[in-house]
Amino acid sequence: MNKYSNTRATLAIAKASFRSIIRSPSAVVFSLAFPLIFILVFANIGGGGVAVDVGVAKGSDTLSPVYTALRKVSVINLITTQTADEMGKNLSKGSIDAIIDIKKNVIDPSQSPVGPQKSPFTVNVQYTTSSSKGAILKSVIVNILNEINSTYQQMSGQMLPPPAAELRETTVSGRAYKYIDFILPGQLGFSLLSSGVFGTAFVFISLRLTLVIKRFFATPVKRYSIVLGEALARLTFSLLGAVFIIMVGHFMFGFTLIHGVVTVLNMLVLSAIGLIIFMGFGFTVSGIAKNESTVPPLSNIITLPQFLLSGTFFSVTAFPKWLQYVSNALPLTHLNNAMRKVAFEGAGLGDVTHQLFILLLWGIGVYAVAVKTFKWE
Amino acid sequence: MAKQPIITVNNLTKNYGDFAAVKGISFEVYEGEIFGLLGPNGAGKTTTLEIIETLREKTSGEVMVDGFSIDKDADSIKKIIGVQLQAAGYYPNLNLSELISLFCGLYGITKTPMEMLEKVALTDKAKAKYKELSGGQKQRFSIATTLINDPRIIFLDEPTTGLDPQARRNLWDLIREIRDNGTTVVITTHYMDEAEVLCDRVAFVDGGHIVGIDTPDHFIDKLLESGFERKKQVKDANLEDVFINLTGKEWREG
Numbered sequence: 001m002n003k004y005s006n007t008r009a010t011l012a013i014a015k016a017s018f019r020s021i022i023r024s025p026s027a028v029v030f031s032l033a034f035p036l037i038f039i040l041v042f043a044n045i046g047g048g049g050v051a052v053d054v055g056v057a058k059g060s061d062t063l064s065p066v067y068t069a070l071r072k073v074s075v076i077n078l079i080t081t082q083t084a085d086e087m088g089k090n091l092s093k094g095s096i097d098a099i100i101d102i103k104k105n106v107i108d109p110s111q112s113p114v115g116p117q118k119s120p121f122t123v124n125v126q127y128t129t130s131s132s133k134g135a136i137l138k139s140v141i142v143n144i145l146n147e148i149n150s151t152y153q154q155m156s157g158q159m160l161p162p163p164a165a166e167l168r169e170t171t172v173s174g175r176a177y178k179y180i181d182f183i184l185p186g187q188l189g190f191s192l193l194s195s196g197v198f199g200t201a202f203v204f205i206s207l208r209l210t211l212v213i214k215r216f217f218a219t220p221v222k223r224y225s226i227v228l229g230e231a232l233a234r235l236t237f238s239l240l241g242a243v244f245i246i247m248v249g250h251f252m253f254g255f256t257l258i259h260g261v262v263t264v265l266n267m268l269v270l271s272a273i274g275l276i277i278f279m280g281f282g283f284t285v286s287g288i289a290k291n292e293s294t295v296p297p298l299s300n301i302i303t304l305p306q307f308l309l310s311g312t313f314f315s316v317t318a319f320p321k322w323l324q325y326v327s328n329a330l331p332l333t334h335l336n337n338a339m340r341k342v343a344f345e346g347a348g349l350g351d352v353t354h355q356l357f358i359l360l361l362w363g364i365g366v367y368a369v370a371v372k373t374f375k376w377e
Numbered sequence: 378m379a380k381q382p383i384i385t386v387n388n389l390t391k392n393y394g395d396f397a398a399v400k401g402i403s404f405e406v407y408e409g410e411i412f413g414l415l416g417p418n419g420a421g422k423t424t425t426l427e428i429i430e431t432l433r434e435k436t437s438g439e440v441m442v443d444g445f446s447i448d449k450d451a452d453s454i455k456k457i458i459g460v461q462l463q464a465a466g467y468y469p470n471l472n473l474s475e476l477i478s479l480f481c482g483l484y485g486i487t488k489t490p491m492e493m494l495e496k497v498a499l500t501d502k503a504k505a506k507y508k509e510l511s512g513g514q515k516q517r518f519s520i521a522t523t524l525i526n527d528p529r530i531i532f533l534d535e536p537t538t539g540l541d542p543q544a545r546r547n548l549w550d551l552i553r554e555i556r557d558n559g560t561t562v563v564i565t566t567h568y569m570d571e572a573e574v575l576c577d578r579v580a581f582v583d584g585g586h587i588v589g590i591d592t593p594d595h596f597i598d599k600l601l602e603s604g605f606e607r608k609k610q611v612k613d614a615n616l617e618d619v620f621i622n623l624t625g626k627e628w629r630e631g
């Protein structure tokens with residue numbers, strides 16, 4: 001008789017479990033569809049940043065340097081399609097933030113070139129108390145006019161007194177931190193959390209209740225092979241899912257991967273660590289739950305708070321201080337933070353040891369409980 | 378040929394807390410026979426089987442299976458037995474041939490799913506899921522999984538419960554075939570007609586005790602010798618014979 005191989009038995013379970021997972025609609029929906037939908041929704045609504053809607057009055061001089069300069073400012077959204085009447089109404093409702101009217105002044109050449117004379121352009125701006133974004137337009141226009149005025153004065157050869165203070169602006173060239181860079185690691189973490197907790201808990205309770213595990217025990221298979229085989233299958237599935245989510249994010253929404261493949265690999269290592277910890281919760285839930293219908297409420301107790309408080313959708317720093325303490329105690333917060341550091345800041349695993357250490361503590365704690373509560377029969 | 382015991386159970390007891398489910402059972406199963414454990418629900422049949430199958434801890438007593446002790450050699454026993462559990466399910470979302478592959482891996486045996494399915498006439502269902510099978514097909518598939526490791530003994534716990542007469546007879550033929558190929562079969566059932574035609578020897582279990590072990594023929598003869606008479610004279614055929622006669626012998630799916 002051949003020597004019995006535990007590895008072969010483990011792999012047989014892993015293969016069976018993997019086949020079962022990819023055929024189970026809930027696993028695919030929770031691990032892939034939901035995160036992708038959230039990414040799709042939030043990448044589109046969160047992307048634009050601030051926009052000031054400015055109505056351009058009919059008859060404005062759109063060839064003037066003021067208009068050209070305004071058009072180049074990305075936060076200003078110039079609206080030229082509305083009638084004066086509509087604009088007036090919209091302004092008082094606050095659905096547009098200001099109305100601008102640029103008039104070219106007729107300069108009489110017969111007038112003396114010296115002495116007071118009219119400016120070539122007049123800019124009329126109407127703000128509204130319904131919107132606070134007028135202030136942004138105000139500072140933009142003041143800037144533009146300052147520049148145009150000084151160029152004009154130099155051109156016209158007038159001597160100017162030196163300004164009281166000189167402004168020197170520099171912009172650091174940096175990577176644009178897009179909302180996708182925030183939302184994707186969070187969604188990845190959420191995918192791992194739900195797969196780890198829900199998936200594991202459901203599989204083990206159903207294998208236990210339908211006596212599949214008992215039937216396994218009538219074969220020479222070892223207990224650790226069953227757990228290991230299941231874990232391998234879930235790990236494979238979740239990591240493939242993670243690669244898929246990262247690829248969709250990168251190629252469709254411009255998710256930043258600083259060091260390319262290396263960054264992806266680092267993210268996968270973090271995903272694996274996260275999943276192993278979350279599976280510990282799943283084992284615990286499967287042990288505590290009496291039947292399949294008690295799995296969802298128990299799992300939600302674990303996943304929902306982390307879903308909301310762990311910086312999946314918005315930064316933890318947006319919470320009041322006392323809530324941040326709660327957030328910073330949760331494992332998903334640290335997984336998300338580590339993911340973001342790796343993906344956006346290009347950190348290596350060695351740079352996120354603080355997060356890994358906290359995850360390790362959670363891992364030890366969770367498995368200590370799981371070993372106590374897990375039931376085979 | 379002298380009858381060789383392949384299973385020896387000696388003074389086996391099992392307590393669940395205060396409740397004694399098995400109270401000192403002793404019996405032997407001979408190699409190559411179909412052995413029936415009969416008795417009402419809660420008599421301790423399943424508990425006894427599961428202890429022999431190494432699935433349950435005993436409270437006291439001794440059990441030897443093909444020379445291996447359940448205390449010391451549970452792993453060796455698992456390799457030479459095949460177990461069909463009452464009402465057991467199979468891994469979800471897999472088809473029959475994938476399930477057989479899984480069990481091949483669990484037993485560390487290299488076999489093709491088709492050769493196993495052929496033994497129980499289920500090759501045309503290779504791509505079907507377990508839950509899509511009829512009652513009779515489910516039981517035959519369960520038996521196929523017990524045969525993967527070419528076991529010395531298989532244990533069948535109420536394999537014919539809920540089956541129609543055709544499916545039941547079909548399963549009897551399969552079980553006899555397995556016995557004729559040299560595998561010892563231990564079976565539990567509530568149907569005495571089934572035990573009478575299928576089992577070489579039967580043991581009656583009641584209240585955690587064995588109340589008699591013999592061949593079905595001897596039991597019946599002894600009862601008659603004691604002067605027993607049925608209230609109603611039995612005819613040479615019964616209603617099941619009528620059923621089979623009217624609906625045909627061939628077995629239906631579904």
